[in-house]
Amino acid sequence: MTELPSMDQLWMPFTANRQFKAAPRLLVSAQGMYYRSHDGRQILDGTSGLWCVNAGHGRPEISAAIAHQAQEMDYAPPFQMGHPVQFEAANLLAEIAPADLKKVFFTNSGSESVDSALKIALAYHRARGDGTRTLFIGRERGYHGVGFGGISVGGMVANRKTFRGSLLPNVDHLPHTYAPNHQAFSRGVPEWGGHLADELERIVALHDASNIAAVIVEPVAGSTGVLVPPKGYLERLRAICDKYGILLIFDEVITGYGRLGTPFAAQYFKVTPDIITTAKAVNNAAVPLGAVFVRNGIYDTVVNGSPDGTVEFFHGYTYSGHPLAMAAAVAAQKIYKRDQLLTRVQDDGIAHYWQEALHALRDVRHVKDLRNIGLIGAIELESRPAGVGKRAFEAFVGCYARGLLVRYTGDTLALSPPLIIERGQIDQIMSTLRDVLRTID
Ligand code: PMP
Secondary structure (H helix, E strand, O other): OOOOOOHHHOOOOOOOOOHHHHOOOOEEEEEEOEEEEOOOOEEEEOOHHHHOOOOOEOOHHHHHHHHHHHHHOOOOOOOOOOOHHHHHHHHHHHHHOOOOOOEEEEEOOHHHHHHHHHHHHHHHHHHOOOOOOOEEEEEOOOOOOOOHHHHHHOOOHHHHHHOOOOOOOOEEEEOOOOOHHHHOOOOOOOOOOHHHHHHHHHHHHHHOHHHEEEEEEOOOEOOOOOEOOOOOHHHHHHHHHHHHOOEEEEEOOOOOOOOOOOOOHHHHHOOOOOEEEEOHHHHOOOOOOEEEEEOHHHHHHHHHOOOOOOOOOOOOOOOOOOHHHHHHHHHHHHHHHHOOHHHHHHHOOHHHHHHHHHHOOOOOOOEEEEEEEOOEEEEEEOOOOOOOOOHHHHHHHHHHHOOEEOEEEOOEEEEOOOOOOOHHHHHHHHHHHHHHHHOOO
């Protein structure tokens, strides 16, 4: 068994939860649907790592591709040079991209994908002589990463307050779409609430359309509690954006690559945005990678700059299209294609099985709401009074002790297992949750 150091002896991210100090939880290996913990236990992965290991852990084709590429060529500078694996990866991604979003730009994370998308939107308007379009519209309870762009358009109010005064100056937010009195225990997409998109009209009137660059939303808000958009909502956002020449950006860092049973949420909801941001599952998370999809026409405009040559767009990262990340992307995308993982959760009926298994928890103690779409689930628990520890955290600890990894955010437990999950493992997740929730006061 691995010797456990105190967390204070380790380098940890700033937001590391201090509860870990009392009970360190270390994962030491992973295969398929399971992690192995430092004390030798098998842990069923109910969260695909962090919404990212969609094809399951330890895929030999991916590790072999990375090892081969490391020997062949470890690195190539991305600005003036290219390498063949980049093109192979971009081609595979263009194949699954919706409509004409066939231009792919590589980043290293979701946060960088979001920053890139916001900059592309600004550069597009500038190049067309629409230089007043500088305002972004995000959404309350949106999460778009931790870069300055992502925090600015994101809807985590307390986090925005911390950086008040130094965020993007021109931002407004749509209300979120969650109305428990109308939507609680909806199966899949809630029937009520499509009209909430009309709030965009109010915001446009407030700022004047000629000042607005883009609207950015997660089709399904993930990290802030899994909020599924009501029926018709995204279509209405699209229509309003079209009416006023505003770009629509879908942040699909979570919904991308088969989680809803289509390659992207754009195809699930049949709404085509102008830009899609992704990361996480693009290469099954074996090496950091993000990818931004851009409409061909937008790409051409941005790359050509303004007709008078006064607008240029400089953008790119040292590691954009890194050979190892690209090799992993090619291998992962080939697995997704060969095993039909991008459509499996709908075609196989897994999404339906998942929905029914999740909603069978309805009468379990403390369950306040259940939400689902594709292979995503959320269990919202009744809140305790302020200052008393969260039930969701206790449930997370209890599940881990019983060999199940879930994610907690506020009062909500979020679930997003790998797309290779079998029905028996879904049953195991739900029965563990049922047992654990019974033990919590
Ligand atoms: N956008 C969305 C929708 C996300 O869910 C996340 C991460 N959970 C991000 C952006 C940021 O991605 P990263 O942590 O890779 O920067």
